[in-house]
Amino acid sequence: MTGVRRPHPLSIVLCALALALVMTTCHRAPGAQAGSSSEDQSPTTLVEGFHDPDLGNGWQVTESLGLLYAKRFTVDTFEGGYRLLCLADGNRYLVVPDGMPVPQGISEDIVVLQQPIGDVYLAASDTMCLFDALESLDAITVSGIERDDWSIASAREAMDAGTIVYGGKYRAPDYELLISRGVRLAVESTMINHTPEVREKLMELGIPVLVELSSYESEPLARAEWVRLYGVLLGKEQQAAEAFEQQVNQVSALGEESTGKTVAFFYLNSNGAAVVRRPGDYVTKMIAQAGGTYAFDDLDAAKTGSSSMTVQMETFYATAKDADVLIYNSSIDGGVTTMDDLLSKNELFADFKAVQTGDVWVTEQDMYQQMLEAGTIISDMHRAFLGQDEGLVYLRRLT
Numbered sequence: 001m002t003g004v005r006r007p008h009p010l011s012i013v014l015c016a017l018a019l020a021l022v023m024t025t026c027h028r029a030p031g032a033q034a035g036s037s038s039e040d041q042s043p044t045t046l047v048e049g050f051h052d053p054d055l056g057n058g059w060q061v062t063e064s065l066g067l068l069y070a071k072r073f074t075v076d077t078f079e080g081g082y083r084l085l086c087l088a089d090g091n092r093y094l095v096v097p098d099g100m101p102v103p104q105g106i107s108e109d110i111v112v113l114q115q116p117i118g119d120v121y122l123a124a125s126d127t128m129c130l131f132d133a134l135e136s137l138d139a140i141t142v143s144g145i146e147r148d149d150w151s152i153a154s155a156r157e158a159m160d161a162g163t164i165v166y167g168g169k170y171r172a173p174d175y176e177l178l179i180s181r182g183v184r185l186a187v188e189s190t191m192i193n194h195t196p197e198v199r200e201k202l203m204e205l206g207i208p209v210l211v212e213l214s215s216y217e218s219e220p221l222a223r224a225e226w227v228r229l230y231g232v233l234l235g236k237e238q239q240a241a242e243a244f245e246q247q248v249n250q251v252s253a254l255g256e257e258s259t260g261k262t263v264a265f266f267y268l269n270s271n272g273a274a275v276v277r278r279p280g281d282y283v284t285k286m287i288a289q290a291g292g293t294y295a296f297d298d299l300d301a302a303k304t305g306s307s308s309m310t311v312q313m314e315t316f317y318a319t320a321k322d323a324d325v326l327i328y329n330s331s332i333d334g335g336v337t338t339m340d341d342l343l344s345k346n347e348l349f350a351d352f353k354a355v356q357t358g359d360v361w362v363t364e365q366d367m368y369q370q371m372l373e374a375g376t377i378i379s380d381m382h383r384a385f386l387g388q389d390e391g392l393v394y395l396r397r398l399t
Contacts, residue, residue, distance in 0.1 A: 044190040046072075046216060047090040055084065055094070056107035065232070068248070069222035072213045073229050083232050084110075088213050095232060111208045117233050119182045123170040124189040124212040126371045128155050130230045133243045133372050139234060141181045142167035144188075151366030171195045175205060183207055190215060220286045220374040221248060227372050247375030251289055254378070259291035259385040264320035264354075267329040267336075268345050274316035275332070281307050286374065290381035295323045317348055325385055326354040327361045327395070331368045339398045359387065360398040367394045 053061050053076040065075035072088040082103065083095040091111065096102055098115045106112075116139075122128060123144025129152060131137055137158050143150075146166050147159040158164040165181065168174040170192050178186075186202050186209045193199075199209050214226040224247045231240025265283055266276045276296050277283045284294040296319055299309060311319075320326065328336050336342050339360065343349050354360050361384050367377060373394070380395045389397055 043193045044089060044211070044213070044216070046088045046213075050074075050088045050090055051086050052092065053084055053086070054107070055103070055110065057103055057105035059103065065228065067225060067228070069219050070214075070217060070225040070228075071222060072216050073226070075229065075232055085229060085232065087211070088216065089211055091211070093208075093210060098235075111210075113185065113208065113233065115233075115235055117185060117235075119184040121167060121173065121178055121183045121186040121207070123173070123192070124187050125149075125369055126189070126214065127187055127212050127226075127230070128152050129370050129372045130227045131234075133227060134230060134234055134236045134239055136230075136234045136236065138163065140164050142178060142183055144168065144170050144173065151364075151369045171198060173198065173202070175201065178202075178207065179205060185210060187212060214371060218280075218282065218285075220282050220289065220378065221251065223282065223371045224374040243372060247372065250375035250379045254289070254291065254382050257291060258293070259382065261292050261324040261385040262295045262322075263287050263292040263325045263327060263381075263385065264295040264316075264323045265327045265329060266316070266320070267333040269310065269333075272346065273310050273312055274320075275308050275310050275329075276316070278307055278309050283307075286378045286381060290378045290385060292325065292381065292385050295320050313346060313348065317351075321351060322353050324354060324357075325359045325361065326352065327363065327381075327384075328398070330362045331365055334365055336362055336398070342398060358397070358399075359384075361395045362398055364394045364396065370394070 051074045055078070059078045061076045062079055063077040067074070074086045076084045078084065080100055081097040082100070085093040085095065092109060093111045093113050094106065096112060096114045102112050102114070118139045119141045120139050121142040121144065122131070122140045125145050128150065131140055132152055132154050137154055140158070141164065143155070143159060143164050143166055147156055150156050150159070155164070159166065165177070167177045167181070170188055171194070184207065186207050188199070188209055188211050190211060190213065192209065192211060202209050212226070214223045217223045225244055227240045227244050228237070231237040264276065265287065266274045269275055276299070277294070279294065279297045279299055284297070287294050299311070328342065330336055336345070339355070342355070342360065349355050370377070377394050380392045383392060384395050384397070
């Protein structure tokens with residue numbers, strides 16, 4: 001088995017597996033809601049000055065990847081094509097080219113990943129789109145998300161075909177299955193930090209863990225730029241660069257001119273309160289880049305560390321009644337597909353300017369599983385603000 005540094009003797013693995021099965025039986029619990037944001041209430045600690053290109057063996061960096069937006073990872077190249085990935089949680093990964101030896105004398109904290117990267121246990125839902133864009137779903141063996149919770153068609157198709165199998169959620173993986181499927185790398189969301197014992201158990205079983213930190217990027221295009229990290233891992237750097245450039249170009253084509261439209265982005269929870277995005281959140285930045293003005297920019301966001309805020313309907317009504325555009329977030333609440341559905345949730349919506357003018361839009365349910373498509377989403381928003389229906393991918397007008 002390649003890609004794992006210092007594999008455990010079989011006896012240790014079997015003992016660890018036995019303990020893991022006990023843990024799985026005792027602690028199995030449902031995971032995060034599909035479509036929920038891993039950035040909310042995660043105990044992830046970001047390390048200031050996390051970039052450390054010193055391998056510990058005297059090798060010198062020959063080139064560093066120039067990133068346009070991303071701030072939470074770095075990539076340094078060494079002679080022979082070795083790549084060091086530094087992540088903002090302080091973890092470092094050395095990507096060893098196919099057929100090349102693991103260098104001697106490197107620091108003990110560095111996790112070695114041998115190319116070709118494959119047999120991945122993917123438990124970070126927003127990362128599937130990156131593997132998909134790089135035509136690398138064959139690198140994934142086990143999914144931490146069930147088939148019906150994927151909005152990405154190719155992911156569902158792969159699970160239908162059995163090339164990707166469900167192996168338990170991030171907090172309760174099926175360790176026996178991971179071993180039987182030869183998993184060599186676990187790609188996790190920051191939710192794994194809620195269950196450090198799972199991360200430790202994976203590593204004891206010889207499965208390195210890479211925690212996906214794109215949700216800690218403050219800029220929408222920075223999240224999309226994480227495709228370049230996966231391009232390095234999967235040996236598809238040019239394809240990754242082209243996919244990212246396509247998103248950047250879509251935003252650049254819009255220019256910086258305002259559409260003059262005020263926009264409310266929200267959904268209603270089970271108590272009838274409105275859940276809106278926190279001012280400065282990446283969704284509100286997409287609205288701004290699309291030429292809109294977020295209706296709730298003046299709300300006090302200091303009381304929450306979450307990406308969203310709950311406001312009572314009275315407050316929502318007072319703030320959003322005269323907004324030019326309403327966008328209903330169906331990624332969280334898929335119960336609104338028509339204008340009548342919205343009005344049935346609260347009759348006050350009949351008074352809203354956007355309802356009266358027909359400028360109410362709903363997100364497609366796969367929007368949150370498509371972080372690479374930030375440019376496309378921003379472009380869709382821009383056209384929606386201008387009242388243009390045709391060619392939209394992630395927004396749909398309510399009728």
